[in-house]
Amino acid sequence: MNDLNKEIQFVKGIGPKRAEKLHKLNIFTLKDLIYYFPRQYEDRSKVKKINQLENEEKVTIKGVITRMDSYSPKKGMNIIRMDMRDDTGYIKLSFFNQEYIKRAFKSGDSIVVFGKVKIENNFKEFVPIEIEHYSSKPQSNCKIEPVYPLTYGLSNKELQGIIRSVLTKEEFKVKEYLPTYILEKYKLCGIDFAVRNIHSPSNKEALKIALYRLVFEEFLILQLGLFYFKNGVNESSGIEFKENEKLNDIIESLPFKLTKAQNRALSEITQDMTSSKVMNRLVQGDVGSGKTVVALLALASAVLNGYQGALMAPTEILASQHYDSFKEILERFNIKSELLVGSLTKKQKEKVLEKVKNQEVDILIGTHSLIEDKVEFKNLGIVITDEQHRFGVRQRGRLSNKGDSPDILVMTATPIPRTLALILYGDLDISIIDELPPGRQPIETIAIEHKRRNEAYENLVRSEVQKGRQVYVVCPLVEESEKIEATAASELVEELKREFFSDLRVGLLHGKMRPAEKDAIMDDFKNKKLDILVSTTVIEVGVNVPNATLMIIENAERFGLAQLHQLRGRVGRGNHKSYCILIYNSKTEVCKERMAIMEETTDGFKISQKDLEIRGPGEFFGTRQHGLPELKVANIFKHIKILKQAQLEARYIIGQDRRLQLKENQKIKEEILYKFSEREEISLN
Template sequence: MSDLMKDIQYVKGVGPKKAYKLNKLGIFTLKDLVFYFPRQYEDRNNLKKIAQLENEDKATIKAIVIGVTTYNPKKGMTLTKVDVKDETGFAKLVFFNQDYVKNTFKSGDTILVFGKVKKEFKNIEITSCEVEHLSNAPKNTCKIMPIYPLTFGVTNKELISMIKMVLSDENLKIKEYMPKRIIEKYKLCSIDYAIRNIHSPSSKESLKIALYRIVFEEFLILQLGLFMFKNGNTESKGIKFERHKILTDIINSLPFKLTGAQNRALNEIIEDMSSIKVMNRLVQGDVGSGKTVVALLSLANCVLNGYQGALMAPTEILAEQHYVSLTETLKGFDMNVELLVGSLTKKQKENVLEKVKNKEVDILIGTHALIEDKVEFSKLGLVITDEQHRFGVRQRSKLSEKGQNPDILVMTATPIPRTLALILYGDLDISIIDELPPGRQPIETIAVDKGKRDRAYNNLVRREVEKGRQVYIVCPLVEESEAIEAKAAVELVEELKLEFFSDLRVGLLHGKMKSKEKENIMKSFKNKEIDILVSTTVIEVGVNVPNATLMIIENAERFGLAQLHQLRGRVGRGIHKSYCILIYASKSDVCRQRMSIMEQTNDGFKISEKDLEIRGPGEFFGTRQHGLPELKVANIFKHMKILKIAQQEARYIIGEDHGLYSFENNLLKREIFDKFEYAVKEISLN
């Protein structure tokens, strides 16, 4: 049997250089290669006559070569046109800078051509041509062609060729891991059939059968892994907390009344805490909905029961805001709150750690510093992670391991559509805070093309600053590189100072700055020592400056809708009317549609549904970061029926065989462990 774990560089014709490029696609082994699925297909089966071709068609024709002409329209450019005909008409095949093609055609040759049609009146040109002579067995025409996601230096033809070579090995049989009972129950094809037909479908029907197997499998493996992971945390006995009577006093001491949604979420949390089972709850709340207060009250209830609480935030700015908020609210209730962040001195850290160990600290707020080995709690009862999608599975579990089965609460201001939340968290209990506190004004959002950029700066920014307000200007997301984003931000600051705001105080914040620098800049902005803060997306989460009333987002089309909504949530936090201006450069319909959504609604849940529709679950929520398997083929909108069937089956399997210990489930279990790369150590392999 061919070894699927063989390194990709040893495949014939690959080698180290090509392997390095394939690695960028996540292809390291033969198994990665054969499980690297097409993103779409081109049906090149339907032969058309020349007279049937329409403008913008992608079509296959069978034609006879009449003649070949080569031009040099300008220096350094070659244009080759091949005249062809069939019984219904004439067309020209067009090749740019491919001088060699003129030698591959002879008058009278019968050829098959697949390409893109450009039709103006009776003139028909076909570009991006795939040409095959009829004497050969067709490889790239007259069939359903897979189209793969690519990277620089790897072509679609190369991937097709590599996969074909691997799958043509007579010794290769992809071993079945799905239990026979499930295959028969849901009429699934074998994994071997699915892999071969997903890459080289013999017909539309065989492709449909193959795709059904893969979609069902992706959902089933994801659900089973999530159920195992969650139940692994809840099987052990947890802490049984009571709803302490002093909690009501703390609620009554708040300078505002809790909203109905906050009360509902808090009651759900307290009910979980009162149970002997470990709480595992996700609290979703839109920007400004008041999740922090709910977290604070949950921590207070934990402390009133004699335990310690921990709150982990992704940034020092956010951790510090939580610290200030908790300290002020719990003043007079005899609770000691401490802050543990990277910028503390060694002596300060040691002092905090000692107090935590000796139970002199009731609530510890911090960043990743909380999960360091040196941090020892005396009696940890509740662990909260804020903006939890910023933390991987391992980081979250490392914090909860610092106690004896503490309750777990995860919070996010990225509203996840309930459908996606169910996929990502299986049966995790979900509380939704979908009501804004009274007084929060909706942010007026206006999308403008880059031609109106100068007007936005000259008019709107000056107007707000003259009123004594402050402004955020967010730099475009260039690519996943802090260094490049930092450079873009620095250049934007220079441009703004030079062309627009030489008389105003302009500050700069980006990811390459040291923590202390970021802290100082944010403090200056909060203290109104900076009029305009130019920033990259580091201000996306949690920053609270009530006097900031205008945000301008450059190249808004480069951000996801959920991220634009998160950024926009940095303004509108005070009593003044706030605005968000989205400047976009793209003229595409998709861009206009996305900008329109942002203008029409401030509802994060509606926005996230649209974002998910446009971008798909993997990119929307960064499932890889969780250590969760990527959905390569399955799509929750297109395949909702299959998702529900797979969820139902997963519940049945877990109910019958919680740890998948039975012989028939063993291979499936190994596949789950292979896919859940980072969560593996959270699930017992016994």
């Protein structure tokens, strides 16, 4: 029973049909099941007498059934009424369409019920959630009850029962994998105790002890994995670049003056590059703050020292855009840039690869193509990943392994709160570009309900186009499927042409298009051959069209705040007043709060902080994007002290055992492999 890798359908009592439901929750093995933790708990241990009950409280009561009857007010509805008493009084209970109650209970039975109290004009009623016969060991009531995230066709009670049936088997035990010295040093309970008490807490104290162990473990595994894969705490000798006067000539030749924030970031990068240690730096900057030019200057600095540089971008559109701007600025200084993307022909790729190998190329810009085995640099000195959250941990490592300890710079336009940066980039120095170039006008954001959608199209869009400006319309995020989103975007184009803009030039851009098609559409938009561009979120990153002044986002409630902010950043890039219209179709308080935040501020750091608070670390992370294991119980706000302890311990372990080869660290290594391989194929050899 201790084979945690056993497929879930072969676990006794589950079978193929139940397994199918569990698969929807990403539960495929026994280990997935026992690590599928509750999202919250109902405290049913609070037992009250009937005369102590208060309106609207959720509580457990015990007593005896004094009367039971049932009736059907209309077809398809059956109501069971029950009178119950204890030694302080009587109360009425009502059950709707629960026929089994008649068979399971009768007058005179002792029962224990958990539910909600309703008191109106001194009339007390109890709305039951859970009822069972009174016994010395109640199944659900009189204890702390876990509440799980669920899927259609699977109830909380059923999932609870499945997990409980596994944990109560005599032979079942979760084997410990943390070294004894860590358990003792941080006063952690064993993993078996933690797993049992996270699912079925014997009391509040046991739950607290179990949570502490699991929170610490999640942070420790996460940090160790990051340090391991990203060459964290890398004190090894790197390239000691020299400052070169020609870099100032390049800066002087730029068509704009660097902002103070850009100069500060460049100074921090130069300091790292001229030191003897490998640079590991993150450049964080809000949308449009000018990170790309800082990257360009860092790459130029390496080239002026006789080395090559590489820049990896997440999309071909962005890679091509970088290539064009690098070429325009650096060619006159005899610095040669080349582009390596999937859409090149085999012959074109081979030509680029040959030039890179012979150092006839100084800066290679591309997408994931850069990490292919065929790509060989002669003398790689610096690697940069742009919008780095789009790349997995291993992908970034593979790029830096193409050189001999090259300097590493990662850039993101997704502002990340300090607390979250501690997790994602605990091993990196951070530079922040928190200033927009002069001349940029703030973008005015207006959130409107779906019923006012036509106004936005009939008035605002037409008004901007008449001024000679251009418009983006972002299609709603349907689900994680490019095919479905492409269909939705195509349908939206047809609707706009039919209903509103038969006289305007409307283009379409989505992820299922071939790279050459995407480039052609973007070129048409840049060259003002299109008035309106309907797009999926492929335009979220880096697209730069200064003449576009209006962004309309359909079904804005489906996007995270950070993503809405990224999309909004596609406008406001020129000297004209720009607008972002968020059309939402939800009346929930959370939706209204999110829309209000977008209207109030264009500060990406404030927005991401709010996003993190509203959505929680698990969802905000976009762990699927980051290539990181999910945080199931750890919360970076509530558990910041534990996070810092786990980071210190992770640094210590890696410092003592860089490759995690010591006997006491073998099981930790296996756990890292399991947790990180959920997201990416990672080898720890």
